Amino acid sequence: MFETARFEGERRLTGSVVVALGLSAFAAMMVLIAPAILDEFDVAALTESFPPALVEAMRLDVIATIEGFMALELYWFGWLLVLGIYVAYNAASAIAGDIDDGTMDTLLAAPVSRWQVLFEKYLSLLVPILVVNVVVLVVVYAGTQLVNEPIAAVDLVAVHALSVPYLLFWGAFGMLASVIAPRRVVAEGVAAGALVATFLVETVADGTDLDWLGLVSPTRYYDPVAILTASDYNYTGAALLLAGTAVLLLASGAWFARRDVQ
Amino acid sequence: MPAIQTHDLTKYYGDVCGVEDLSFSVEEGEVFGFLGPNGAGKTTAIRTLMGFQSPTEGTATVLDADITDTAALRRVRANVGYLPSEPGFDESVTGRRLLDYHGSLRGDVRSDELLELFDPPLDRRVGEYSRGNVQMLAIVMAFMHDPDLLIMDEPTSGLDPLKQEELLEFIRAEQDRGKTFFFSSHILSEVRKVCDRIGIIREGRLVELEDVASLIDRSGKTVRANIGGSVTAAEFEIEGAHDVTVSGGPGSADQASDTATGDDAPEIDGGEETTSVSFTYTGAYEPLLGHLLEYELLDLAIEEAPLEDVFMRFYGDHDAEAVVERVENGTDENGGDEDGGPGEDGHDEAQDAEAETADV
Numbered sequence: 001m002f003e004t005a006r007f008e009g010e011r012r013l014t015g016s017v018v019v020a021l022g023l024s025a026f027a028a029m030m031v032l033i034a035p036a037i038l039d040e041f042d043v044a045a046l047t048e049s050f051p052p053a054l055v056e057a058m059r060l061d062v063i064a065t066i067e068g069f070m071a072l073e074l075y076w077f078g079w080l081l082v083l084g085i086y087v088a089y090n091a092a093s094a095i096a097g098d099i100d101d102g103t104m105d106t107l108l109a110a111p112v113s114r115w116q117v118l119f120e121k122y123l124s125l126l127v128p129i130l131v132v133n134v135v136v137l138v139v140v141y142a143g144t145q146l147v148n149e150p151i152a153a154v155d156l157v158a159v160h161a162l163s164v165p166y167l168l169f170w171g172a173f174g175m176l177a178s179v180i181a182p183r184r185v186v187a188e189g190v191a192a193g194a195l196v197a198t199f200l201v202e203t204v205a206d207g208t209d210l211d212w213l214g215l216v217s218p219t220r221y222y223d224p225v226a227i228l229t230a231s232d233y234n235y236t237g238a239a240l241l242l243a244g245t246a247v248l249l250l251a252s253g254a255w256f257a258r259r260d261v262q
Numbered sequence: 263m264p265a266i267q268t269h270d271l272t273k274y275y276g277d278v279c280g281v282e283d284l285s286f287s288v289e290e291g292e293v294f295g296f297l298g299p300n301g302a303g304k305t306t307a308i309r310t311l312m313g314f315q316s317p318t319e320g321t322a323t324v325l326d327a328d329i330t331d332t333a334a335l336r337r338v339r340a341n342v343g344y345l346p347s348e349p350g351f352d353e354s355v356t357g358r359r360l361l362d363y364h365g366s367l368r369g370d371v372r373s374d375e376l377l378e379l380f381d382p383p384l385d386r387r388v389g390e391y392s393r394g395n396v397q398m399l400a401i402v403m404a405f406m407h408d409p410d411l412l413i414m415d416e417p418t419s420g421l422d423p424l425k426q427e428e429l430l431e432f433i434r435a436e437q438d439r440g441k442t443f444f445f446s447s448h449i450l451s452e453v454r455k456v457c458d459r460i461g462i463i464r465e466g467r468l469v470e471l472e473d474v475a476s477l478i479d480r481s482g483k484t485v486r487a488n489i490g491g492s493v494t495a496a497e498f499e500i501e502g503a504h505d506v507t508v509s510g511g512p513g514s515a516d517q518a519s520d521t522a523t524g525d526d527a528p529e530i531d532g533g534e535e536t537t538s539v540s541f542t543y544t545g546a547y548e549p550l551l552g553h554l555l556e557y558e559l560l561d562l563a564i565e566e567a568p569l570e571d572v573f574m575r576f577y578g579d580h581d582a583e584a585v586v587e588r589v590e591n592g593t594d595e596n597g598g599d600e601d602g603g604p605g606e607d608g609h610d611e612a613q614d615a616e617a618e619t620a621d622v
Contacts, residue, residue: 111340
């Protein structure tokens with residue numbers, strides 16, 4: 001048990017560290033330039049010069065604080081989009097890629113069930129999710145202390161912790177794409193494309209008549225801006241994301257168990 | 263209990279036929295060769311037996327587990343070694359790491375011993391491996407848990423001739439230890455060396471199931487005779503002669519005729535010239551020699567027919583059932599058979615190749 005999770009997890013370690021370092025560098029840069037920028041921000045002028053809908057959508061009203069600045073510049077973009085796509089993309093290639101290159105045959109020739117293969121491959125996605133979150137959390141915490149613009153540690157921990165259900169959801173979505181799609185590239189495209197599409201839907205529809213559209217967007221259930229600027233932790237959203245994750249994983253397993261591996 | 267038993271096993275990919283109505287059994291302790299050209303359905307059959315894909319119709323059991331019972335099949339896979347035709351491995355890790363991993367999944371009782379025979383560079387990344395090294399790694403994985411049944415898809419592919427020989431020798435030794443082998447191949451010489459029985463598959467259907475010794479018996483002799491004067495192919499339509507080819511001497515264009523229609527086989531002119539006659543013969547010597555002596559016999563060679571020729575007889579024909587019938591009766595009945603004639607060989611083979619690539 002867990003041999004596959006361990007093997008796949010080890011393989012993901014290098015990529016995870018690279019992504020963690022990349023996002024850390026980006027985070028460090030944001031932290032370093034934040035004090036200078038925050039001093040110059042004139043929020044009133046900013047919100048006046050843009051249409052209210054755009055201000056609302058881009059959450060420009062909160063950008064003048066270190067919390068808002070980091071939430072928008074790092075987490076909104078880096079977590080909702082970049083890390084989300086990374087996880088979804090990796091999940092999407094997990095099964096479809098192995099089938100494409102024949103690795104799945106060697107694996108399924110062993111006395112393992114497909115449910116187990118799928119579940120353990122999914123489990124290995126915890127490596128990038130945890131490595132990146134822990135590393136960047138430390139970097140942001142230390143960095144904001146260093147530039148004397150501290151963010152409440154509890155909020156920082158929460159913004160990372162609550163991103164885990166969001167990322168797990170996209171991992172599960174990627175797994176579903178991976179077992180259904182006929183080829184690896186299709187699975188990867190569908191997974192990453194769906195993430196971007198739902199992200200845009202939530203961003204654009206937020207506060208408009210089409211607000212309800214955002215209900216189907218996972219983006220709605222993890223809001224780094226609310227967590228950092230208002231200490232508003234959406235536990236219900238996290239629970240919904242985890243429930244969605246479970247449903248997607250069950251569907252993936254059922255599909256994978258029945259499909260032909262060609 | 264047979265190690266593998268299939269009953270009308272059928273697999274379609276949409277409208278495309280992979281295999282159809284395959285029925286055969288592989289007995290415990292035997293080496294069963296599964297022969298056919300590329301695209302004939304060998305890999306489809308093997309992948310269905312491994313449970314990678316479910317059959318469209320029919321049933322099969324592997325070590326008594328129904329292949330549609332995933333839980334039962336998973337349990338028996340602990341006792342099955344599988345060698346894919348194109349082994350795929352994660353290329354970013356070393357061979358050693360992969361062996362550890364797969365050993366942890368299926369058990370490892372003899373990889374050390376196997377690595378003395380098949381020795382891929384374990385400390386290098388698999389991505390740097392040659393095709394032969396990949397194959398050796400896959401062979402070690404197929405045998406490392408000492409399974410009772412081995413299912414191998416083109417096991418010698420990618421190996422250099424020396425390693426091929428070692429693998430075949432190893433298979434024989436393993437058979438002596440009581441192991442059962444089911445392996446596909448399109449190479450007859452290797453099948454002939456190790457197989458007890460073979461099944462020949464073509465366009466998804468089993469066209470022949472035979473033990474190797476009697477197939478070689480039935481495959482008969484290749485007879486080549488130089489005869490003074492002119493003869494027609496029809497004159498050599500004696501019992502037991504197949505695929506009679508007649509070619510004229512110098513001066514006349516080579517003309518080949520086979521057994522399709524004895525009546526209008528071309529006459530060869532040229533009084534003083536010699537004629538070469540060659541055919542495959544499956545009968546006793548006396549009638550053959552008796553017949554030959556009716557002519558002015560200038561030269562005669564009789565040798566064991568290469569299995570390749572026998573094989574070609576199965577594939578050089580459009581109507582698989584007619585071939586089976588022909589071989590089973592030990593006579594050539596193509597003279598009266600509407601579509602049984604092999605026709606011009608080159609032409610037929612080209613057509614077959616087309617049909618078979620479409621079949622993949």
